[in-house]
Amino acid sequence: MKKKKISVFNIEISVNNIKYVKNxxxxxxxxxxxxxxxIHFIRIHIFNKKDESISFCKMTNIIIRK
Incomplete structure (x- = not known):
């Protein structure tokens, strides 16, 4: 089976910080x-041990097949 070669590049990332975390x-x-x-569109939720929202991110990646 021949593996497909691909490259992944980020074309946009947006982050909204909700809380300040010092440590x-x-x-x-x-x-x-x-x-x-x-195109892949990804949502990322960042939170602490108490399940409190810290940041919300959205990211768009482009996939280029070689």
Missing amino acids: GTLFAKAKILHKGKT
Whole structure:
């Protein structure tokens, strides 16, 4: 089976910070909202141990097949 060679580039990222964190542990959950042949749209939720929202991110990647 021949592997396909691809390159992934970020074309846009947007972050909204909701809370200020000086120290501690942060966690992130990412979900692909759209997975097309050339564009992927991803939502990322960043939160702390108390499950409080810290940041909300959205990211768009372009997939280039070689």
